[in-house]
Amino acid sequence: MTLGTGDRVELLDLVARYALCADRRDLSGLADLFTDDGVLVLPDPPRSLGPVRTFSGRDEIIAALSPLNDVPVTSHEIVGQVLDGVTGHIACVAHHLTEREEGRPSDLVWHLRYTDTYRRLNGTWHFARRELQIDFIETRTVRRWRVA
Numbered sequence: 001m002t003l004g005t006g007d008r009v010e011l012l013d014l015v016a017r018y019a020l021c022a023d024r025r026d027l028s029g030l031a032d033l034f035t036d037d038g039v040l041v042l043p044d045p046p047r048s049l050g051p052v053r054t055f056s057g058r059d060e061i062i063a064a065l066s067p068l069n070d071v072p073v074t075s076h077e078i079v080g081q082v083l084d085g086v087t088g089h090i091a092c093v094a095h096h097l098t099e100r101e102e103g104r105p106s107d108l109v110w111h112l113r114y115t116d117t118y119r120r121l122n123g124t125w126h127f128a129r130r131e132l133q134i135d136f137i138e139t140r141t142v143r144r145w146r147v148a
Helices: 005-024 027-031 057-070
Strands: 034-044 050-054 073-084 087-099 104-119 124-141
Touching: 005 027, 005 073, 005 087, 005 104, 005 124, 027 057, 034 057, 050 057
Parallel strands: 034 124
Antiparallel strands: 034 050, 050 124, 073 087, 087 104, 104 124
């Protein structure tokens, strides 16, 4: 399927909205970006960095992403997007800021890739399937942070 400019813009917006919903902890809004039968496949770090845990439907997707509520600050940065028809290849850097035992903030950084399948329903693009693969993980010291 060849995408027109409007479809490409909508799909890039879909990807950006996913990141924004994650950072705002709007898990219901995030799940609404999926089709009713949408599938999210996540890794199980540190045991597995590849997509191994499958969640189907909006309720399971919300439950799967609920650990985000335990992270004080996240920042999901989209660093690359390639759309091949109804498939997307998205590169992202995900920062997860937490406080270490010694009271200093730390950033757990995931360098990751999403493989997406999109479906248009009632004139709107949604994720039909989204698989997350972590390429590598690093930990960084954070000098200061602003907790909203």
